[in-house]
Amino acid sequence: MILIGPAGIGKRHFADRFAAALMCTNTGAEGQPCGVCADCVLLSAGTHPDLIHLDPDPESKSNEIKIDAVRELCNRQSLTANRGPRTVLRIAPAEAMNRFAANSLLKTLEEPADSTLLILISENPGGLPSTVISRCQPLTMLPPDAENAERWLSAKLNNPEIETRLLLRLAQDAPLRALVISNDHWLTLRDDCFRRFQAIAMGDQDPLAAASAWQQLDVELLLEWLAGWVSDLLRIGQNGDCAYLNNPDRRTELTILALRLVPLDVHLYLQQVLKAKALSALPINKLLLFESLLVRWARLSAGIDLNGN
Numbered sequence: 423m424i425l426i427g428p429a430g431i432g433k434r435h436f437a438d439r440f441a442a443a444l445m446c447t448n449t450g451a452e453g454q455p456c457g458v459c460a461d462c463v464l465l466s467a468g469t470h471p472d473l474i475h476l477d478p479d480p481e482s483k484s485n486e487i488k489i490d491a492v493r494e495l496c497n498r499q500s501l502t503a504n505r506g507p508r509t510v511l512r513i514a515p516a517e518a519m520n521r522f523a524a525n526s527l528l529k530t531l532e533e534p535a536d537s538t539l540l541i542l543i544s545e546n547p548g549g550l551p552s553t554v555i556s557r558c559q560p561l562t563m564l565p566p567d568a569e570n571a572e573r574w575l576s577a578k579l580n581n582p583e584i585e586t587r588l589l590l591r592l593a594q595d596a597p598l599r600a601l602v603i604s605n606d607h608w609l610t611l612r613d614d615c616f617r618r619f620q621a622i623a624m625g626d627q628d629p630l631a632a633a634s635a636w637q638q639l640d641v642e643l644l645l646e647w648l649a650g651w652v653s654d655l656l657r658i659g660q661n662g663d664c665a666y667l668n669n670p671d672r673r674t675e676l677t678i679l680a681l682r683l684v685p686l687d688v689h690l691y692l693q694q695v696l697k698a699k700a701l702s703a704l705p706i707n708k709l710l711l712f713e714s715l716l717v718r719w720a721r722l723s724a725g726i727d728l729n730g731n
């Protein structure tokens with residue numbers, strides 16, 4: 423099967439819990455794992471021999487799952503399970519498999535050993551060959567509803583000072599992601615980057631200097647922020663009182679910026695940011711990427727982006 427859904431909503435946890443329900447020898451009335459039998463203990467320690475995780479090699483710069491790793495996994499599944507009747511193989515994120523790796527999985531996906539369950543996990547199924555997806559049973563997972571997510575996050579953070587609603591919004595409603603970004607470092611960094619973004623528009627910050635600072639940070643994260651700010655500029659440009667913003671805490675600043683911009687230019691700029699975001703997982707020249715994005719942003723804000731590309 424393949425679990426499809428945004429990052430930070432618990433797809434890996436779900437897969438492991440599902441595996442636990444299959445392996446537990448003393449499941450509850452609704453099939454939930456008991457948490458105390460020998461299999462559950464091994465699972466929670468991460469040492470159960472019948473649950474195998476295949477993730478990108480942390481040593482690999484490309485962050486890919488390579489063919490050798492998939493082959494080894496396929497060979498292991500052809501052996502019988504070690505402890506119980508089932509082996510569960512979890513591949514996450516499935517789109518990290520390069521083309522060769524994905525192709526080498528096809529035969530196993532088609533004819534897995536009887537005792538084997540393969541669980542693929544994907545945030546971006548478009549990054550997977552259709553031959554892989556068509557051989558899986560898809561299960562689409564959505565973020566939990568706001569009330570449940572807020573309750574869960576408040577309990578985890580245990581700090582009434584933190585605005586859980588804002589965090590969830592910044593995390594696109596994904597609670598685990600909201601938990602990751604709840605630390606001061608993340609929020610301070612976001613503030614700092616937003617101030618630069620704003621200052622470039624006002625002509626108070628050299629876009630090349632900002633690009634040089636940004637290229638040292640997490641590119642995917644920055645492009646996500648940038649896309650969020652620019653999307654909000656578009657929303658405000660269309661309707662200053664719009665109810666939904668990605669960054670509700672920045673409404674005032676974004677409204678001032680939106681007044682200086684031509685909506686069509688903002689729209690074209692957003693396309694450029696999204697294109698960059700789609701490429702950000704590839705090995706790219708980060709400095710050049712941010713230079714081109716931020717110089718264009720400076721020109722756009724100064725009203726001199728006349729070529730519209």
Ligand SMILES: [Zn+2]
Pocket residue numbers: 445446447448449455456457458459460461462
């Ligand atoms: Zn158990």
